[in-house]
Amino acid sequence: MQKINLQNLLEKFRNGQIEPEELVLLEIWYLQWQPSPLKVEHEDLEIVKEEVWQSLSKLDSRPEKQRRWIGIAAAIIFLAGFLSLFYFAYHAKQSVKAEQALVKMKNHDFRPGGNRAFLILSNGKSIQLTDTKSGKIADQNGMVVSKTAKGQLVYDHSTNNSYRNEGSKLTYNTVSTPRGGEYQLILSDGTKVWLNAASSITYPVSFYGEERSVVVNGEAYFEVAHNQRKPFKVLTGNQEITVLGTHFNVKGYSDDAGITTTLVSGSVKIRNLTSSQSDLLHPGEQATVFKDKGAISIAAVNSDVAVSWKNGYFLFDGQGIESIMKMLSRWYDLDVDTHLYKRHDKFGGTFSRSSNLLEILKNLEQIGQVHFKIENKKIIVSD
Template sequence: MEKEILLNLINKYLSNQATAEEEELLLSYYSTLQKNELKWDELEMGDENTARVELYSKVLSEIKARESSSKKVFFMRRWFIAASVTLLLGVSASLFFYLKNDNSFLSTKNKTQPIKNTIAPGGNKALLTLANGSKIILDDAATGELAKQSGVKVAKAANGQLVYTVENTSSNSATSGPIAYNTIETPKGGQYQVDLPDGSKVWLNAGSSLKYPTNFNGNIRSVQLAGEAYFEVAKNAKKPFRVVSNNQVVEVLGTHFNISSYIDDTSVKTTLLEGSVKVLSTKSNRSKLLKPGEQSNISYLNSSLSVQEVNTEEVVAWKNGYFLFVDEDLKSIMSKFARWYNVDVEYAANVDNLRFGGMVSRSRDLAQALKIIEQTGNIKTKIEGRRVIIMP
């Protein structure tokens, strides 16, 4: 698509003047850019992190100007998509659309200097424990078949994900007898994708585990989650899908949602992207039906259940390969960094009132990720071994 045409399309998209066909065209182009993973041209566009942080600050200021929370979420998504497209077009497009001749935006003078003392990001790492107790380190396992269990083949695909296939549906071994359970665990600094026997897809974040049957017999498809995972559940109106996690049960028929249930957080959060889900607090016995864009919050302290609208792009950013922070407190940010980079965090300063907004690729090393936080001027960071020290 020619740059001038695309810029005009983005302009119409943000001003709500684009037709349904034009919006579909832009979203399709945005998806293409994501799939092709186009590279940042640093010589033409300057330092990537600096550009994204400064652009994000401008986007965030626009969002805060909106009064209604629902409008904020909607407007955020529009700017996020438009920003992603324009940044990949080059400096002239970005300057034209966002900064109106503010030539300081993508200045190459502010390039981040390389930092020697750093830590590599996490990757596809997981441990699979089969029903018979045998263990397979998935990051070391070769592509292909790993095991067979009761008529179900377990294989590692070329892209690294774990795939279950029911080989013979006519066999009693696949549909009867005692239920066998497997468990997949990601360490700190690890993530993994699993295709379950029913066709559902699960992305596990760092420091998480999923226990599930080798085949979904009976009237309920039930799994157990600790940590965080994004689910794309295969539709089956006759067999509900349940996710049991800390203090809650989530039930769906087939939809997309994210659950964060880390025990070191203050609550378990379920965020719905499409369809509907029922969230039940197992301690208070209260339940809520979520609509797309809503997030339930069940407190570990008193089991209270609340629902609010959220920016889903921020919630599932980890699954899409980046961190996205929208006015988030520093300790929450560092908790996410600690899991992904497998580090401990020490605070040599009072940071209780510090909040940040920004985004950074999860493929960046730790020093580069911390540089985003340091650019606010409020704190400094130091890496010692696998420890990060936050200083005033």
């Protein structure tokens, strides 16, 4: 099939020299929406519109049948062509603007987060775990604190039972991650904890007494070691979680409206410390305790979304842009301004947490009507 010379056909159409069969070709091109690159400004659209009507007005001198055929074809071309030209012109401009904004961002270094955290011992000493070599870090109450070759923080109770000396005084350590950091630790009872960016966990070096209690700020995923005699409790803001042995995610950043707990397996008891209301959570359910309310809201969810960060990726499943940008800002250590974004679009997609930030932003722009630009180390979001 011969390639259509669009510019030539348009020129002949404007000059009133186009033949009926050429009108058909032009009509077919438009109705098939062939996205050839066009340099069409808004003023050109008005010219096309005017030329169509001028051409229609000159049809009186032609045979009636030909006038009717050309008139119908021209009307179709006008409607389809006018909208098509406007569509391509508008989106070409938007695409150029988006590309220009992303080019500017390439000059900035937005690296993904990594295994970064600080260990604050009970005596106040702070240890930067990122630069600490693997091996023994400290001795505390006979407990050996060490860093594994995989970068985990481990409390070794192989030679010291963490449940003995029940009358001993509890001493607490804290692990804290900055924006752009995450860390995994294994507590003295064998419980595994994954700590997300901009989060912290405070816990006893050894668990004495009738329960195991820790305090979390931010987000953490737990695989709790089962112990029927000693329930495991997680305190986050005005929420308390009680478990015996289970896998769950808890998220309660200071800028979140509420604290969410998502259960993967087992069962947990959620208690709102403001109202003392409590409820049981089952696998595949998510509880939300709002900071300014006494109620507990429970809903069935896809737990993969809540724990995706722990597995090394972002899973967006109907989230708004503000929620997504909060996650990205914590992981890529940047500030975000969304006040110019007035839409309520929902986004979906899966991205590796090791992805380049620009790749994620470009994909979001292709998914929905959203645009990004950079000022200093801040991402400005607009529609």
